[in-house]
Amino acid sequence: MSDDAPLLDVRNLTKHYPVTEGILKREVGRIRAVDGISFTVERGETVGLVGESGCGKSTAATTLLRLDEPTDGRVLFEGRDVTAFDDRELKRFRREAQMVFQDPTSSFDPRMSVGESVAEPLRIHGMRDRTRRRRIVADLLERVGLSAADADRYPHEFSGGQKQRLALARALVLNPSLLVADEPVSALDVSIQAEILSLMGDLQDEFGLGMLFISHDLAVVREVCDRVAVMYLGEIVELAETDELFENPRHPYTRALLSSIPTPDPTKRGGGVELTGGVPSPENPPDGCRFHTRCPEVIPPDEYDVEASAWRAVMDLRVRLERSEFDADGVRELGGDETPADDSEAVAAAVRREFDIPDRLSDDRAERVLSNALETLAAGDGAAARDTLAEAFETVCETDAPELRRTPAGGRAACHLVESADGETDSGTDGASSSHSDAD
Numbered sequence: 001m002s003d004d005a006p007l008l009d010v011r012n013l014t015k016h017y018p019v020t021e022g023i024l025k026r027e028v029g030r031i032r033a034v035d036g037i038s039f040t041v042e043r044g045e046t047v048g049l050v051g052e053s054g055c056g057k058s059t060a061a062t063t064l065l066r067l068d069e070p071t072d073g074r075v076l077f078e079g080r081d082v083t084a085f086d087d088r089e090l091k092r093f094r095r096e097a098q099m100v101f102q103d104p105t106s107s108f109d110p111r112m113s114v115g116e117s118v119a120e121p122l123r124i125h126g127m128r129d130r131t132r133r134r135r136i137v138a139d140l141l142e143r144v145g146l147s148a149a150d151a152d153r154y155p156h157e158f159s160g161g162q163k164q165r166l167a168l169a170r171a172l173v174l175n176p177s178l179l180v181a182d183e184p185v186s187a188l189d190v191s192i193q194a195e196i197l198s199l200m201g202d203l204q205d206e207f208g209l210g211m212l213f214i215s216h217d218l219a220v221v222r223e224v225c226d227r228v229a230v231m232y233l234g235e236i237v238e239l240a241e242t243d244e245l246f247e248n249p250r251h252p253y254t255r256a257l258l259s260s261i262p263t264p265d266p267t268k269r270g271g272g273v274e275l276t277g278g279v280p281s282p283e284n285p286p287d288g289c290r291f292h293t294r295c296p297e298v299i300p301p302d303e304y305d306v307e308a309s310a311w312r313a314v315m316d317l318r319v320r321l322e323r324s325e326f327d328a329d330g331v332r333e334l335g336g337d338e339t340p341a342d343d344s345e346a347v348a349a350a351v352r353r354e355f356d357i358p359d360r361l362s363d364d365r366a367e368r369v370l371s372n373a374l375e376t377l378a379a380g381d382g383a384a385a386r387d388t389l390a391e392a393f394e395t396v397c398e399t400d401a402p403e404l405r406r407t408p409a410g411g412r413a414a415c416h417l418v419e420s421a422d423g424e425t426d427s428g429t430d431g432a433s434s435s436h437s438d439a440d
């Protein structure tokens with residue numbers, strides 16, 4: 001053990017779930033649930049892990065605790081390599097690192113009194129003395145705002161908020177130094193959420209806990225976290241001090257997430273960033289920057305001067321063509337009855353309307369490429385249209401995966417647009433890759 005080492009140091013953590021087929025369970029693909037994430041949690045610090053549903057937050061939690069075996073990467077706990085722990089070391093680690101889940105109801109056995117449930121980890125870890133167990137539980141129940149007498153009651157007698165208090169008591173009964181909380185308040189009424197968050201803050205101070213706080217609720221994350229890591233499709237795209245991240249988000253995805261937080265002041269709401277398209281499948285994530293298929297700031301090639309919204313619209317058409325979700329038949333349907341199938345101009349206009357592409361792009365050369373491609377599409381050759389657009393409009397965002405680089409403000413972001421600490425905007429210039437620790 002080393003006192004200088006971070007409490008938790010996650011390096012290049014990876015978890016892929018195999019996709020299998022047939023009785024022989026032949027592997028035909030992999031779900032890249034977590035794909036090389038690195039971050040640290042210091043003693044007493046709360047680090048938030050945020051991102052849309054399915055981006056890999058829960059998988060990150062369970063694999064770093066080795067409740068699920070990682071596919072690759074290392075997890076160091078107080079400098080010791082959790083990924084190399086044998087059964088005995090793992091048992092000890094399970095005392096030091098605890099998890100709290102979203103749904104407190106399913107985490108209690110309805111047939112056990114809550115006192116027995118809270119004391120269970122003590123029993124499992126060898127404390128035979130029943131009276132001592134009861135004393136510890138009574139003390140903890142009081143510390144989480146319940147009463148010692150509650151120990152003899154059963155889970156159904158408690159509200160959701162009270163059950164989450166019980167879950168916290170159980171997580172703390174072994175005196176851990178790390179708490180991983182996966183959406184700990186999202187199943188609770190908003191009025192109760194604040195109480196539980198405040199209790200968690202108090203307990204954290206009291207127990208000196210480091211905490212990984214997983215949530216899709218950015219308003220909550222802003223309240224409780226010291227630093228925040230933003231995940232997209234299995235990767236961390238930005239990591240920064242909470243104030244910095246909320247005041248000055250560097251990654252377009254972070255900006256889009258923040259813009260979806262409702263605020264009481266309608267003039268401040270949103271900033272109007274709207275993401276197009278759904279989240280791609282983690283089984284087949286996009287090449288380059290995984291966010292490029294939805295990014296409002298996707299970079300046009302140098303040779304064209306096209307405004308961002310028009311460029312995004314053209315990219316949306318490209319994404320649909322690449323995924324073969326849109327072809328000549330789809331194009332004809334767009335036109336409806338008024339558009340004769342052989343009127344290629346009318347069909348092209350219908351495609352522009354569908355994708356919000358302007359009638360003319362402001363850049364003449366880009367417009368020529370687009371009109372040619374639309375004509376080919378209207379003539380029934382979607383693949384050729386796709387190739388024409390791909391060749392002429394290739395962007396760095398789809399060819400190069402940006403590395404997670406240090407920003408001038410001290411955080412990290414993985415985007416070709418983000419200026420790194422040394423003033424560069426190209427990738428790979430300061431060596432701070434996503435496979436390195438973020439211990440700054």
Ligand SMILES: Nc1ncnc2c1ncn2[C@@H]1O[C@H](COP(=O)(O)OP(=O)(O)OP(=O)(O)O)[C@@H](O)[C@H]1O
Nearest residue numbers: 017031033052053054055056057058059060216282
């Ligand atoms: N056991 C599993 N087998 C196969 N795929 C899985 C498994 N567990 C998770 N996944 C997939 O991995 C991806 C990440 O899931 P995960 O639950 O970690 O995301 P999340 O960000 O926590 O989402 P949510 O906020 O909805 O819980 C998803 O595509 C999910 O379907």
